[in-house]
Amino acid sequence: MNNHLLSVDNLVKYFPIRVGFFQRPIGNVRSVDGVSFNVNKGEMFGLVGESGSGKSTIGKILVKIYNPTEGTVLFKGRDITKLTKEDLGFFKKEVQIVFQDPKSSLNPRRSIKSTLEDPLIVHRIAKNERDRERIIRNLLQMVELSPNYMYKYPSSLSGGQRQRVAIARALTVNPSFIILDEPTSALDVSVQAKIIHLLQGLQREFNLSYLFISHDLSLVRTMARQTAVMYLGKIYEIAPTERLFSMPLHPYTRTLISSVPVVFKEEQQAKPTKQSWGGEIPSPVNPPSGCAFHPRCSLADDICSQQLPDLVEVMRDHFVRCHHVSFNMQSVK
């Protein structure tokens, strides 16, 4: 029945705020607050949202850097929060992550070779030194770096090259699922284009699945098949990417897309109208009641501030969390 590679159900992560000598908790940062989505095999799933929306926290939960407060994460049918020690080894071979800033995610005191070697040793992939070196050579070629780079240190590489090494490190264990947490936001556009091209090529070659976390909407448009829009720890709209951009329904999605400074004329024409009064993102410690976007929303009325709307499927595969949109769509039907 269920052929999803990854399925996240009602994921919740609260970070307690502690004060004083006894570290008394006085509240929670509701970083992720009830998120559900599925990723199919060989699919690229996009997760967009502004800072503080909880998208990176989800990425970190998925590689078990954090444990969720509530909810389940099924990877290949197994709950990753309740893995046995043997299963954990399997899981870490299957799921890898590429971080945002290659400068701080690579150890400056280790050569590229020693960085790439570790996973091979831990997971007993290569038998001996020579075998490891052969694999590393292949890996570097895969990310379009010369094999000589294995003797270099991160400090002598450029940003784009470092990110290639970070991608190679994720590929060492031959994973089936890679989490890309803003992999190109620290890079220039021409370098970004090259990295994205590489990632797309690798995806086709190895039938990888990606969770692509980004705040750059145009980039998600080119990368992902499905996209979820997050705001203050909740998904407010989830749809096939093309539909999301050609027909955004939630006022927040519309505001977000119309805020992107664009380069081309056809993009300018394709922009939806803004549906926001401006204003800033509220604090996740004390989110607004009801729909979290209502203080900034130009459609908001009484019900929005009282009741949290459900994530409703308004069209096939297109889910929206908005009182007004789902009401309108139902009356059309």
Place this chain on the structure above:
Amino acid sequence: MKNKYILEIRDLHVHFRVYEGISRVIDGVFLYIKKGERVGLVGETGCGKTVTIKTVMGILKIPPAIIPSGEVFLDGQDILRMSQKKLLQIKGTEISMIFQDPMNALNPVFSIGEQFYDVIRFAQQRFSNDEKLSRKGIRNKMISALEEVRLPDPERIINNYSLELSGGMRQRVLIAMALVNNPKLLIADEPGTALDVTIQAQILDLMNKLVKTKGISVLLVTHNLGVIRETTERVYIMYGGQVVETAPTNVFFENPKHPYTQGLISSVPRFTGGEFAKGIPGTIPDYIKAPSGCRFHPRCNYAMPICSQKKPLLTMLESGHYVACYIYTGQEDQNE
């Protein structure tokens, strides 16, 4: 009118003396900004954008920097040959700057009001004693400036510290500070990059409206081409310490000429979809052993023998559109 241009940079060269030798970072930059014009300066990391604006602001550290040749005029006054005292008067009054990261541009140990007060009082030094504003006058000026950037409750904000404000609010405070003395030129170094897109859109919108009503010229430095399209009238593209192309913004995006510019524009992902470009092969040059001639030639698909021998000069293609590339100029008629 005596000076048509508020800022003129003519053939600027900036070198740095480093351990390995001399790093020729800026290699002949020309840049002109008319009065009231909003100009964008685009380029990728390490192309010399920041060094250029630091030179203009007079905050470049000399040494290690050396300026072997070049001229920078701000409204007819030669900045490079100005006394330190004069330069200090110009900074913050005739020319002001908004920095990239609003988190670090404000001092966390002074309240917003204290910092703002200094900015206004500093500009008052030029006036005689009767023209100077009183403490109360400065305070009123401060509050009206904060109202102008649409900050709610400015009376409260002047007693706040920067840590108590959000990123968007801090950037608004910085814009208010930069514009309070009615400068002639505003240099904005990636004013929205550190902020979220919805906040960035608000900030850019606000900045645009304010400079338009006040008639301030703007030099917007960024690597985000979308921001350039939405806020400027003319664009300069830098690569490897040289200006490779300049054009009115709409012409530039319709019809980019230089191979580097074409590669750069096609690298931008579009939200309307479509085929995604491969980016530009190679990496940015090493400034100690910079490529001879056109600095882009090792990465260029159209490189000809002359490209590595002689530096191409900016040549006019059509009104206002200049390109430094031999494809368009031919090899013989090389003149300004």
